[in-house]
Amino acid sequence: MALLQCLQEHRGHAVESRKDKATRHWNDAGLYFVRLVAEPSGRETQKIVVG
Incomplete structure (x- = not known):
């Protein structure tokens, strides 16, 4: 539960x-x-890999 709270705060x-x-x-x-x-501020994109 502490990790979840930390992630929510961040x-x-x-x-x-x-x-x-x-x-x-x-x-x-x-x-x-x-x-x-x-x-x-710009329209540049970068490729990503999913899967």
């Missing part, structure tokens, strides 16, 4: 320091996500 700090750029949300499946509300 997550809140990361978003609170950027309140003007992102909002916190929970979806219907109970997953936490961050939605960007500010215009991005």
Whole structure:
């Protein structure tokens, strides 16, 4: 349980320091996500591997 509390505290700090750029949300499946509300500073992307 301590790890979960630590992760929740860290997550809140990361978003609170950027309140003007992102909002916190929970979806219907109970997953936490961050939605960007500010215009991005660039449009570069990078490849990722899933699976």
